[in-house]
Amino acid sequence: MSTVELPFPGLQGVPTTDEKQTGKDFTSDQEVRWCPGCGDYAVLKAVQNFLPELSIKRENVVFISGIGCSSRFPYYLDTYGMHSIHGRAPSIATGLATAREDLSVFVVTGDGDALSIGGNHLIHALRRNVNMTILLFNNRIYGLTKGQYSPTSETGKVTKSTPMGSLDHPFNPVSLALGAEGSFVARTIDSDRKHLTSVLSAAAAHRGTSFVEIYQNCPIFNDGAFDAIKNPDTKADAIIPLVHGEPITFGARDETTGLGDKALVRAASGGVEVVPIASVAADQVLVHDAHNPDPSTAFAISRLTDSGYLNQSPIGIFRQVERPAYDDQARDQIRLASQAATTPATERLAGLINGGDTWTVV
Amino acid sequence: MAKQVRQLDRVIIRFAGDSGDGMQLTGDRFTQESAAFGNDLVTLPNFPAEIRAPQGTIPGVSSFQVHFADHDILTAGDSPDVLVAMNPAALKANLGDLNKGAAIIVDTHDFTARNLTKAGYAENPLEDDSLAEFDLHKVDLTGMTVEAVKEFGLSRKDAARAKNMFALGLLSWMYGRPTETTVEFLSKKFAKVPDIRDANITAFKMGWNFGETTETFIVQYEVKPAAMPPGVYRNISGNLALAYGLVAASVQSGLPVFLGSYPITPASDILHELSKHKSFGVTTFQAEDEIAGVGAAIGASFAGHLGVTTTSGPGIALKGEAIGLAVMTELPLLVVNVQRGGPSTGLPTKTEQSDLLQAMFGRNGEAPVPIVAPQSPGDCFNAAVEAARIAITYRTPVMLLSDGYLANGSEPWSIPDVADLPVIEPNFATADDLAEGEEFAPYKRDEATLARPWAIPGTPGLEHRIGGLEKGAGHGNISYDPANHDLMVRTRQAKVDAIADSLPPLEVDDPSGAAKVLVIGWGSTYGPIGAGIRRVRKAGYHVAQVHLRHLNPFPKDLGDILARYDKVLVPEMNLGQLSLLLRGKYLVDAIGYNQVRGLPLKAAELAGVIGDLVSEAEGIEVDLTPVPQEASK
Numbered sequence: 003m004s005t006v007e008l009p010f011p012g013l014q015g016v017p018t019t020d021e022k023q024t025g026k027d028f029t030s031d032q033e034v035r036w037c038p039g040c041g042d043y044a045v046l047k048a049v050q051n052f053l054p055e056l057s058i059k060r061e062n063v064v065f066i067s068g069i070g071c072s073s074r075f076p077y078y079l080d081t082y083g084m085h086s087i088h089g090r091a092p093s094i095a096t097g098l099a100t101a102r103e104d105l106s107v108f109v110v111t112g113d114g115d116a117l118s119i120g121g122n123h124l125i126h127a128l129r130r131n132v133n134m135t136i137l138l139f140n141n142r143i144y145g146l147t148k149g150q151y152s153p154t155s156e157t158g159k160v161t162k163s164t165p166m167g168s169l170d171h172p173f174n175p176v177s178l179a180l181g182a183e184g185s186f187v188a189r190t191i192d193s194d195r196k197h198l199t200s201v202l203s204a205a206a207a208h209r210g211t212s213f214v215e216i217y218q219n220c221p222i223f224n225d226g227a228f229d230a231i232k233n234p235d236t237k238a239d240a241i242i243p244l245v246h247g248e249p250i251t252f253g254a255r256d257e258t259t260g261l262g263d264k265a266l267v268r269a270a271s272g273g274v275e276v277v278p279i280a281s282v283a284a285d286q287v288l289v290h291d292a293h294n295p296d297p298s299t300a301f302a303i304s305r306l307t308d309s310g311y312l313n314q315s316p317i318g319i320f321r322q323v324e325r326p327a328y329d330d331q332a333r334d335q336i337r338l339a340s341q342a343a344t345t346p347a348t349e350r351l352a353g354l355i356n357g358g359d360t361w362t363v364v
Numbered sequence: 365m366a367k368q369v370r371q372l373d374r375v376i377i378r379f380a381g382d383s384g385d386g387m388q389l390t391g392d393r394f395t396q397e398s399a400a401f402g403n404d405l406v407t408l409p410n411f412p413a414e415i416r417a418p419q420g421t422i423p424g425v426s427s428f429q430v431h432f433a434d435h436d437i438l439t440a441g442d443s444p445d446v447l448v449a450m451n452p453a454a455l456k457a458n459l460g461d462l463n464k465g466a467a468i469i470v471d472t473h474d475f476t477a478r479n480l481t482k483a484g485y486a487e488n489p490l491e492d493d494s495l496a497e498f499d500l501h502k503v504d505l506t507g508m509t510v511e512a513v514k515e516f517g518l519s520r521k522d523a524a525r526a527k528n529m530f531a532l533g534l535l536s537w538m539y540g541r542p543t544e545t546t547v548e549f550l551s552k553k554f555a556k557v558p559d560i561r562d563a564n565i566t567a568f569k570m571g572w573n574f575g576e577t578t579e580t581f582i583v584q585y586e587v588k589p590a591a592m593p594p595g596v597y598r599n600i601s602g603n604l605a606l607a608y609g610l611v612a613a614s615v616q617s618g619l620p621v622f623l624g625s626y627p628i629t630p631a632s633d634i635l636h637e638l639s640k641h642k643s644f645g646v647t648t649f650q651a652e653d654e655i656a657g658v659g660a661a662i663g664a665s666f667a668g669h670l671g672v673t674t675t676s677g678p679g680i681a682l683k684g685e686a687i688g689l690a691v692m693t694e695l696p697l698l699v700v701n702v703q704r705g706g707p708s709t710g711l712p713t714k715t716e717q718s719d720l721l722q723a724m725f726g727r728n729g730e731a732p733v734p735i736v737a738p739q740s741p742g743d744c745f746n747a748a749v750e751a752a753r754i755a756i757t758y759r760t761p762v763m764l765l766s767d768g769y770l771a772n773g774s775e776p777w778s779i780p781d782v783a784d785l786p787v788i789e790p791n792f793a794t795a796d797d798l799a800e801g802e803e804f805a806p807y808k809r810d811e812a813t814l815a816r817p818w819a820i821p822g823t824p825g826l827e828h829r830i831g832g833l834e835k836g837a838g839h840g841n842i843s844y845d846p847a848n849h850d851l852m853v854r855t856r857q858a859k860v861d862a863i864a865d866s867l868p869p870l871e872v873d874d875p876s877g878a879a880k881v882l883v884i885g886w887g888s889t890y891g892p893i894g895a896g897i898r899r900v901r902k903a904g905y906h907v908a909q910v911h912l913r914h915l916n917p918f919p920k921d922l923g924d925i926l927a928r929y930d931k932v933l934v935p936e937m938n939l940g941q942l943s944l945l946l947r948g949k950y951l952v953d954a955i956g957y958n959q960v961r962g963l964p965l966k967a968a969e970l971a972g973v974i975g976d977l978v979s980e981a982e983g984i985e986v987d988l989t990p991v992p993q994e995a996s997k
Contacts, residue, residue: 017822030829032841061824066663069832076829077842082821084666085831086659087689093624093656097663097671098821100647101622105667105821123659126652332647339642347615347644352782354641355608355745359396359545360598360779 010207012133015103016058023054028063030080041192041218042072042139048198049137050079056206058106065108066095068115071146072139072218075110089120092127095134100329106206107134114144117153117173128182130328131210135202138175138215139192143224155224156310176304176320179213180297186212187300188319192219193232197317204319210327217315230313238262242276242306244318249287250303251279261287266303273302276314292322367576368583374433375587376441377535379528380458381450382419383412383426386528391428393532393549397541399599399776402589403432406891408440408964409772413629413712420474420482425457434588438891438898440773442966448531450474450505452483467499469534471527473506501580505530505571512570513563522560526567533571539585543572593778600777602741602770603630606700607637609748611644614670616749617756617788620645622664623672624657626679629712630768631702634674654682658699662686665695666830668792668820670752674700677719678709680726680763688727690761691856693830694807694816697761698751699733702771705962714962715768717887718938723763724916724945730853732860734758735915737765739890742777744770747913753788754863759815765915767937769888769964793817795825804828806840814859864917872925874908875901880981882929883974884954886912886942889935889965896935896970902990905978915942918949926952930981933957933974935965 028050036042053063063081067073069088076083086094091109099107109127116124116138127136143161144150151161151168154175158167179187186208190201198216205212217228231240242252251262261279266288269275274288294300300320308314343350377394381387388409398405408429417424431441446467449455451474462468475490489495490502509527510520529550536543547565554561575581600608614621623646625635639648647664651657658673665671673683680687680701690697703719705711723735734754738747744766755762797817798804806828807816819826828840836843837851874882885893890911900907910925912918926932926946932954934943940956947954957973959965971988979986 059822059824061827062822064666064821076831079829080827082666082827083829083831084693085829085833086662087685087832090655090659090686093651093659094663094666096656097622097624097649097660097665098667099663100649100660101620101664101667101669102821122652123656126656332649336642336645336647340645343643348782350644351612351615354611354644355779355782356596356598358598358600359400360596361400361402362596363402363592363594 010056011209012135012207012212013056013058013106014209016062016106017104018057019059023057023060025050025054027060028053028079028081030078032077034078035074036071037222039221040071041141041220042075044192044195045137045139045198045216045218046075046078048195049202052199052202055203056106062104063106063108064098065110066091066098067110068112068120069146070112070115072110072112073115089115089118090123091115092120092123092136096127096130096132099132099134100332103329103333109134109136111136111138113138113140113142113152113154113175117175117178125178125182128179128184128211128213131185131325132329133209133211133327135205135212136214138213139218140175140215141218141220141224142227143220145220145223149223154309172309174304174307174309175215176307177301180301180304180321183297184213184321185210185323185325186319187321188213189215189217189315189317191217191228191231191317201319204322208322209330210325228312230311231315231317239264240312240314242266242314242316244290244292244303244316244320246290246292246319246322248290250290251287273305274299276306292319295323297321370583370585372585372587373435374431374437375446375539375585376429376431376444377446377448378427378429378444378458378461379448379531380425380427380454381528382453383414383417383424384419385426385450386525387426387428387450390528390532391430393546394535394541395430395599395774396545396549397536397543398430398432399597400542400545402592403587404435404437404590404592404776405430405432405599406437406440407431407774408769410963411713420451420453420479422453422457422483425454427454427458432587434590436590436592438894439964439967442968446535448535450527450531452479452485452489455489456483456485462498464497465499467501468495469501469503469531471505471531472502473504503534503580508570508574509567513566516559516563516566518559518563523563526563529564529568530571530574533568534575537572537575537584538581539587543568592776595778597776597778599774600742601772601774602738602744602766603633603702603772604637605742605777606738606744606748606764606766607634609745610638610672610698610752611641611646612745612782612785613749613752613788614644614646616785617670617752617790619668619670619756619790620647621672622661622669623648623674624651624660624664625649625674626651626654626657628654628676628679630704630771631674631676631679631700633771634700634702654679655686658683658686658697661697662690662693662695665690665697666693666821668790668818670696670698670756672698672700674702676702676704677706677722680719680722684727687733687761688729688731689832691727691731691733692832692835694759695761696755696759696818698748698755698764699761700764700766703765703767705960711962713768715888715964716937716960716962717765717767717889718941718960719765720886720915720938720941721944723765730857732857733761733763733916734860734863735763735765736913737887737915738770739887739911739913741770741773741775745777745780749785750913753786756788756790757815757866758813758859758863759818760860765887767888790818792823793819793826794823798825805838806830807835808838809855812862814855814862861917864920867914867919869921870910870919870925872908872910876906879906879908880930881906881933881974881977882908882910882926882931883933883935884910884912884926884942884946885935886915889937892965892967892970893935895967896974899967899971899988899990900974900978903975903986903988904991905975905986907974907978912942915945923950926950931955931977933977935970935973937965
């Protein structure tokens with residue numbers, strides 16, 4: 003999916019290596035301790051195998067996570083890493099990425115970590131556009147605390163803490179990220195290794211904050227939450243694939259045109275809507291433009307996500323636009339201010355503290 | 365008319381007015397003039413939390429007190445000799461602090477029926493004899509200012525705003541202050557608005573001339589320069605000194621400062637100041653909240669920068685979990701708490717030292733954090749360098765406890781020689797530290813300091829994972845082993861305790877060696893305690909003083925020192941937090957003297973308390989009237 007050549011803009015400043023690296027080089031000696039069947043395994047494998055493709059030095063890769071099942075992720079990668087505190091990974095990653103241009107920074111978080119306790123840091127990282135890649139593992143449940151509803155659980159969900167059904171209206175993570183003016187916003191699925199890898203690659207290529215929501219199944223506390231989009235019988239009608247520059251269609255594929263039997267068109271309301279492709283002229287079908295500076299259409303598409311049983315969900319890169327990255331600009335200010343500072347630091351320090359109105363006592 | 369000149373050894377002036385009247389600026393200029401003149405001085409700004417509280421009301425009163433002397437002084441003074449009151453509310457709010465005979469200069473212009481009502485005066489105090497016991501000077505400051513600046517064609521409101529400079533001119537004449545620096549300052553400050561610049565300079569000069577010619581004031585006072593140790597001096601506030609100390613720590617360690625901070629009174633000025641020093645490689649990150657501020661600082665520390673976060677007590681409450689993460693990950697981190705009145709939002713603009721126990725214990729688990737406290741505005745510089753030394757050397761978060769009084773108060777500061785500052789070695793780990801075939805162990809410790817290696821991302825061969833979960837000793841992988849946890853908890857504590865090995869012996873101020881009473885304090889009470897002790901000594905009694913810079917760990921000789929005295933007095937601006945720690949650790953019967961008024965302790969009150977203890981300890985009558993020479997009574 004990515005057409006960007008190496009080295010990626012997102013990795014500029016990160017030292018590269020000619021050495022052949024494999025997934026094994028990125029695998030730590032720690033035993034992986036997720037439940038059998040957890041979607042996290044698939045994502046871990048995909049990440050371990052995708053990292054060598056970047057051709058960057060392993061010691062310059064840092065994974066920062068918060069708290070939750072997915073946040074154990076850094077322990078299983080043989081890179082630098084920090085398993086931090088609940089919800090705060092984006093803030094720690096912001097300091098790290100701003101301090102060091104030569105690091106490739108990833109944040110691993112979950113729906114509770116990123117959208118509940120850490121919601122504030124997520125939206126501010128996105129608006130600042132700090133150069134990092136945020137992987138949000140969305141299993142729509144609290145796993146590590148054993149099964150309470152999460153901010154992406156459907157309304158009415160019966161859990162340990164909501165015996166009569168949850169009352170909360172769920173977040174749509176992609177809508178939230180677009181609302182925060184994220185410059186790269188995508189969604190992918192744990193079980194689709196090929197799509198997952200291509201999105202990760204595009205996310206790493208992007209300079210600024212890349213936000214990737216990964217639908218991830220929790221077989222213990224929320225099994226089947228993504229059945230509609232995973233079941234071979236239903237997934238063609240459930241997944242709305244987004245590919246930049248291509249008409250957005252889904253459903254049963256026409257062998258000759260390659261288009262689905264359902265299409266997205268502009269709605270009279272100003273948003274977008276799904277119609278049978280046969281009911282509209284070909285030029286009325288919406289062509290996906292991830293590079294559109296105006297996020298309105300991407301937002302409208304994100305609203306097609308059915309947040310109940312997930313009967314329907316757009317998958318792919320919703321938005322990918324260029325916007326100055328906070329950390330680049332912060333370092334530029336320091337470089338600019340430092341240009342005139344040619345004398346040794348100790349001399350300049352003496353000048354600083356001797357500034358202002360001074361007097362001498364002899 | 366011939367004016368008299370009278371010699372004084374020290375004077376306390378308080379400028380008070382509405383929060384829009386420019387009293388802080390007026391006080392600051394008078395301070396700079398006095399500093400340039402060579403007096404020793406201490407200042408105490410006092411202002412409301414509201415930016416513009418309702419005009420003319422008591423909650424809206426802002427004041428600035430400056431104490432200047434021909435000798436070394438320690439406090440901003442208990443009671444002003446001169447009160448400048450720009451309106452009835454300023455008079456009413458401050459009158460209670462004056463002793464009989466104090467001079468009061470009022471701006472009669474603002475004593476209107478409306479303003480009198482707002483201040484809660486039923487009668488005009490200038491017209492009855494309620495102020496009879498004071499030396500009252502009624503001056504139409506506003507009226508004369510407006511008249512003086514007529515030629516500049518300003519609106520009446522703008523013209524009247526220069527009244528603070530008229531008052532400054534008058535006081536500058538009265539105490540023979542040099543005027544050049546103020547004229548220069550006004551020229552620069554208002555360079556872009558020539559009319560306002562000229563009006564202010566004119567008002568300032570007219571104030572001086574008024575003093576010289578009027579019959580209202582017949583005495584001019586002279587306070588000679590103080591004999592200070594040789595050196596180059598400047599006047600400095602605590603927040604500025606602290607910011608400079610952080611830059612110095614960066615230069616001396618070679619680590620760029622990364623400040624993650626969220627604006628909060630009274631700490632914001634450190635953020636403002638550091639944001640100006642990008643040429644030193646300082647990054648300032650104004651975070652979305654207090655937690656993100658410390659989070660980003662921890663991220664920067666992991667990256668090999670000097671991570672710093674600045675805040676006040678409410679911010680520390682929010683940062684607690686993240687500070688615990690820094691304890692667990694054993695990363696260097698400076699946490700600056702400019703304390704203010706609490707709990708909750710409390711008294712944002714007033715001082716207090718009630719966050720000591722929060723600094724000690726305000727985290728979950730056994731999470732020891734070293735604590736360093738400055739004792740005066742200028743000392744904030746050294747305290748910041750010392751806090752950085754501990755953080756970097758021992759790989760630990762360090763709490764630097766300043767307070768509102770230190771932050772905004774100022775004093776002459778003997779500017780240190782950069783060559784005398786300590787060099788701080790970060791000693792980053794590299795693969796060269798490993799023996800052939802040895803695997804990197806992120807929790808293997810230095811034998812002396814118990815510090816773990818600081819291996820920053822980008823270092824080949826030292827890839828490792830840290831985090832908030834308990835780590836196995838040495839290898840640093842997650843460990844739930846009971847014995848390991850017990851070992852790690854004790855090791856983290858032992859590491860902080862080991863800092864005491866690097867501390868110099870305490871300085872005990874006990875000139876006669878005959879004292880039975882020891883006064884021990886920490887932080888900004890240094891000045892008032894010292895001034896109280898001087899009074900007791902001047903009256904001929906013995907008393908010893910120790911002031912703590914390190915609150916955790918305590919210096920090793922503290923226990924022995926405490927045991928040498930019959931009575932240990934602990935004055936604090938809280939309800940006895942250091943007392944509790946001393947009692948707990950040393951089983952000493954620490955006697956508290958505790959005030960939480962949002963203001964510095966008063967030297968006179970302290971002297972009385974010390975005197976009572978001396979009386980009790982020595983079984984004698986104590987009379988605090990000064991005696992000619994320091995002969996024992």
